[in-house]
Amino acid sequence: MAEKKRRTNARQVRESLMHVVFLLTACISILAVVLICIFMFANGIPTIAEIGPGNFLLGTTWKPLNDLFGILPMIVGSLYVTAGAILIGVPIGILCAVYLARFCPKRLYRVLKPLIDLLAGIPSIVYGFFGLVVIVPLMQQMTGASGGKNILTASLMLGIMILPTIISVSESAIRAVPQSYYEGALALGATHERSVFFAVLPAAKSGILAGVILGIGRAIGEATAVKMVAGNQPIMPASLLSGVRTLTSNIVVEMGYSEGLHREALIATAVVLFVFILLINVSFAAIKKKEG
Numbered sequence: 473m474a475e476k477k478r479r480t481n482a483r484q485v486r487e488s489l490m491h492v493v494f495l496l497t498a499c500i501s502i503l504a505v506v507l508i509c510i511f512m513f514a515n516g517i518p519t520i521a522e523i524g525p526g527n528f529l530l531g532t533t534w535k536p537l538n539d540l541f542g543i544l545p546m547i548v549g550s551l552y553v554t555a556g557a558i559l560i561g562v563p564i565g566i567l568c569a570v571y572l573a574r575f576c577p578k579r580l581y582r583v584l585k586p587l588i589d590l591l592a593g594i595p596s597i598v599y600g601f602f603g604l605v606v607i608v609p610l611m612q613q614m615t616g617a618s619g620g621k622n623i624l625t626a627s628l629m630l631g632i633m634i635l636p637t638i639i640s641v642s643e644s645a646i647r648a649v650p651q652s653y654y655e656g657a658l659a660l661g662a663t664h665e666r667s668v669f670f671a672v673l674p675a676a677k678s679g680i681l682a683g684v685i686l687g688i689g690r691a692i693g694e695a696t697a698v699k700m701v702a703g704n705q706p707i708m709p710a711s712l713l714s715g716v717r718t719l720t721s722n723i724v725v726e727m728g729y730s731e732g733l734h735r736e737a738l739i740a741t742a743v744v745l746f747v748f749i750l751l752i753n754v755s756f757a758a759i760k761k762k763e764g
Contacts, residue, residue, distance in 0.1 A: 509746075516743030519736040528740065534706040536726070536734040543741055545708045549623070549716030550692060550748070552709060553702065556627025557634060557691040562684055564631070565638030569680075572639070573646040574668045592636035600700035603629040608701055617713040619703065624712045626702035630694060634687035641686060645679020646672060678760060685756050689749060695720035719745045 520528050523541050531542020568588075572581060607628060612620030649672045657667035673680075695718070703715020704725065717725070723738050723745075730738055 512739060512743050512746060515736060516740035519740040523737065532708055539733065541737040545706050546717055546719045546722050549709060550718040552623045553626045553630060553698060553718055554688065554692045556623060557630035558688060560627060560631030561634040561638060561687060565635050566642050566680060569639045569642035569646060570668060573643045588636055588639050596694060596696040599629060599633055600697035603697060603701040615713055621701055621703035622713045622715055623709055626698050629697055629701050630691045633694065633697065634691050637690060638683045638687040641683030642680045645676040648679065649675045681756060681760055685753060688752055692749060693720060695724040699724060
């Protein structure tokens with residue numbers, strides 16, 4: 473009896489200890505996010521006020537030497553490139569996830585799954601070199617655009633980069649759907665394809681939506697690869713074949729040699745980027761809640 477009580481007490485101590493460990497790790501994560509937010513907003517908001525919200529957010533000229541810090545071309549460039557990546561990467565990623573989860577033979581799955589996981593581990597600079605050597609010349613030949621570095625090229629590059637995230641998360645969500653959903657659809661006379669697309673896929677929409685959000689987050693936050701294939705031009709794009717500079721690329725390109733108001737303007741640019749990502753997450757959360 474005493475031995476059983478001792479074991480129970482020891483288990484309770486271990487559980488309490490792990491509870492404290494998990495609580496501390498959660499608090500550290502929250503604290504890190506809070507500190508980052510405080511740093512950015514404490515430095516960015518006063519800079520935006522000094523430059524002028526209208527001049528900063530709606531200005532079309534970025535010339536730090538002349539104290540002109542208009543980031544509208546970078547905002548538009550980021551939106552165009554991210555939207556293009558979504559149009560390319562999301563449909564392909566979801567369909568690929570459906571194929572892997574419900575249609576792919578086991579032998580082929582053993583080959584495809586590691587390759588997709590490998591894509592997620594490739595550094596951004598490698599994607600950038602691939603885009604510069606392969607995609608840029610290809611787009612130049614297909615479109616006739618000078619140089620081949622433009623919105624379309626960057627969108628295609630980012631569409632490829634977000635595929636592993638969308639595929640992995642969406643596949644996990646599809647596999648998590650109870651088998652009874654699929655079997656029930658079959659029992660009602662639906663074909664295999666209709667059962668998957670009209671019974672299983674709608675049930676996995678929350679997980680798929682999470683994968684899409686993560687993919688969008690990577691697309692809008694990517695800097696190195698985009699800088700190499702987008703043209704790096706801080707001007708308003710006239711078409712999909714125009715060179716652009718995104719918000720992230722602008723920070724990466726100029727932060728190394730910036731100082732004074734120029735450096736503060738780049739931090740303010742990071743604040744705008746942070747707000748964009750926050751709005752995207754809040755919007756998707758609202759959509760998810762409405763559908764739920």
